[in-house]
Amino acid sequence: MTNTETASMKAVESPELAVAASNENVVDISAAHRDSNLDEILDGLDRELVGLKPVKAYIRQIASLLLVARLREKVGLATERPTLHMCFTGRPGTGKTTVAMRMAKILQHLGYLRRGHLVVATRDDLVGQYVGHTAPKTKEILKKAMGGVLFIDEAYYLYRPENERDYGQEAIEMLLQVMENQREDLVVVLAGYQERMNTFFQFNPGFRSRIAHHISFPNYTLEELTAIAELMLQQQNYVFDDEARRAFGEYLELRRKQPHFANARSVRNAIDRIKLRQANRLVAEGGCVAKEELLRITASDILQSRVFKGGLEMELGDADACNESDERRGGT
Ligand SMILES: Nc1ncnc2c1ncn2[C@@H]1O[C@H](COP(=O)(O)OP(=O)(O)OP(=O)(O)O)[C@@H](O)[C@H]1O
Numbered sequence: 043m044t045n046t047e048t049a050s051m052k053a054v055e056s057p058e059l060a061v062a063a064s065n066e067n068v069v070d071i072s073a074a075h076r077d078s079n080l081d082e083i084l085d086g087l088d089r090e091l092v093g094l095k096p097v098k099a100y101i102r103q104i105a106s107l108l109l110v111a112r113l114r115e116k117v118g119l120a121t122e123r124p125t126l127h128m129c130f131t132g133r134p135g136t137g138k139t140t141v142a143m144r145m146a147k148i149l150q151h152l153g154y155l156r157r158g159h160l161v162v163a164t165r166d167d168l169v170g171q172y173v174g175h176t177a178p179k180t181k182e183i184l185k186k187a188m189g190g191v192l193f194i195d196e197a198y199y200l201y202r203p204e205n206e207r208d209y210g211q212e213a214i215e216m217l218l219q220v221m222e223n224q225r226e227d228l229v230v231v232l233a234g235y236q237e238r239m240n241t242f243f244q245f246n247p248g249f250r251s252r253i254a255h256h257i258s259f260p261n262y263t264l265e266e267l268t269a270i271a272e273l274m275l276q277q278q279n280y281v282f283d284d285e286a287r288r289a290f291g292e293y294l295e296l297r298r299k300q301p302h303f304a305n306a307r308s309v310r311n312a313i314d315r316i317k318l319r320q321a322n323r324l325v326a327e328g329g330c331v332a333k334e335e336l337l338r339i340t341a342s343d344i345l346q347s348r349v350f351k352g353g354l355e356m357e358l359g360d361a362d363a364c365n366e367s368d369e370r371r372g373g374t
């Protein structure tokens with residue numbers, strides 16, 4: 043690109059996504075990038091979600107793809123709308139639903155989706171128990187999701203080959219059709235465990251061929267889990283003191299080795315229990331307390347967890363029991 047060209051593009055006041063007025067065969071990618079506020083949104087994603095480096099890198103790539111696709115359209119290069127159906131694999135609590143929600147917003151921002159909302163569905167929301175029940179259920183969910191992202195959690199449960207007359211197949215066929223014919227208006231994200239998803243794709247090649255992006259969510263490291271905890275606390279106006287931070291590290295080491303550990307979801311649940319204990323402690327101590335004390339989580343709020351007692355006891359008044367069954371279910 044010559045200097046004159048660069049100068050003339052800079053002179054364009056309102057770049058209308060930056061086709062240079064003087065030369066309609068030139069587009070100013072930097073201006074388009076700036077105008078889209080993309081960096082602000084992606085930086086927000088970096089700040090508010092800990093770790094997830096490969097996931098964030100992938101999102102940046104998709105965002106670039108869409109930006110370039112729009113510019114190509116502007117200069118009259120016939121472009122097929124990129125297919126954006128995705129598959130998110132990873133263990134529970136690795137951020138799949140959270141990222142899908144962010145992704146929906148980003149796609150809306152880039153003009154790819156009308157509404158940018160997220161509808162989460164599982165097999166039970168899509169598949170009926172009796173003849174004739176599946177189609178209306180699936181239709182209803184699809185209708186709700188149009189203009190946004192339909193997130194199907196543990197999508198492989200739609201396929202139950204052991205039951206010859208399983209109604210899941212009906213839902214699968216409807217989904218496949220919509221993913222093809224209405225991809226202008228709906229992004230489908232399938233989520234679940236990697237291995238089960240691979241098997242699901244083997245038996246349902248129609249899904250595999252419609253999904254353009256496979257993103258895998260790694261388990262969080264101990265440092266990331268701690269950072270997630272600190273971020274969650276900060277958002278709720280709490281803070282670990284130094285000993286509490288150490289105690290929480292020990293808690294995580296133990297909790298991580300236990301069954302049904304669910305990454306950031308377990309961190310969230312642990313924090314809820316810690317807040318209960320802090321409140322209990324403050325009420326028991328009574329008297330007047332400074333604002334800092336209302337903020338502060340101490341080691342004792344953490345060390346009371348039954349995880350430190352071999353995890354066998356159920357503490358009365360502790361929410362461990364119900365929260366754990368939540369984690370077991372997986373949830374979204
Ligand atoms: N990287 C992260 N930084 C901060 N908070 C996070 C991060 N990842 C997840 N969380 C938080 O952890 C919780 C669980 O995350 P999320 O529901 O997105 O996980 P998931 O992969 O969908 O889990 P599941 O498979 O169990 O449905 C949410 O409260 C979310 O806000």
Ligand SMILES: [Mg+2]
Binds near residue numbers: 195373374
């Ligand atoms: Mg989820």
